Amino acid sequence: MLKRVPAVVVLEWVRIPSLAVARDGSILFANSAFAEMVGHRQDDLEGAAFSQIFNTEPATVTALSGVDALSNMVVELQHREGWTVRAGMSKSALIRHDDPVVLVTFEDVTEQLWLDEP
Numbered sequence: 542m543l544k545r546v547p548a549v550v551v552l553e554w555v556r557i558p559s560l561a562v563a564r565d566g567s568i569l570f571a572n573s574a575f576a577e578m579v580g581h582r583q584d585d586l587e588g589a590a591f592s593q594i595f596n597t598e599p600a601t602v603t604a605l606s607g608v609d610a611l612s613n614m615v616v617e618l619q620h621r622e623g624w625t626v627r628a629g630m631s632k633s634a635l636i637r638h639d640d641p642v643v644l645v646t647f648e649d650v651t652e653q654l655w656l657d658e659p
Contacts, residue, residue: 558628558647566591569642578628578649580621594618596625615650627651 549570552559558575562568571586579586579594586594596617618626627650633643 552644558649559644560647561642561644562591563642568594575647578647579618579626616647618647625651 558578559572561570568589576583616630628647631646
């Protein structure tokens with residue numbers, strides 16, 4: 542049965558914030574957990590530019606090199622209400638250089654960072 546389940550359905554079932562970004566920097570898919578974390582509707586995120594959501598971005602970036610540069614780091618995401626969400630971002634689950642998308646997951650660490658500040 543699982544072999545016939547589309548990937549987007551599986552990504553939606555997983556309650557870990559997940560995001561798929563195309564080579565041109567457009568967001569192809571955001572699951573509901575990611576949308577909730579940044580305060581957007583899923584439909585509003587689809588087609589949005591990488592730079593509309595990510596505050597942390599290397600100076601010269603393509604979507605894939607930018608995500609690669611930020612993987613396994615804490616990134617700053619722009620919440621719809623204007624505040625910053627800090628989240629640990631994984632490496633892409635898709636690892637071939639010719640993959641047309643990157644698929645990353647996030648862990649919201651905003652509150653933890655507030656508690657750890659002196």
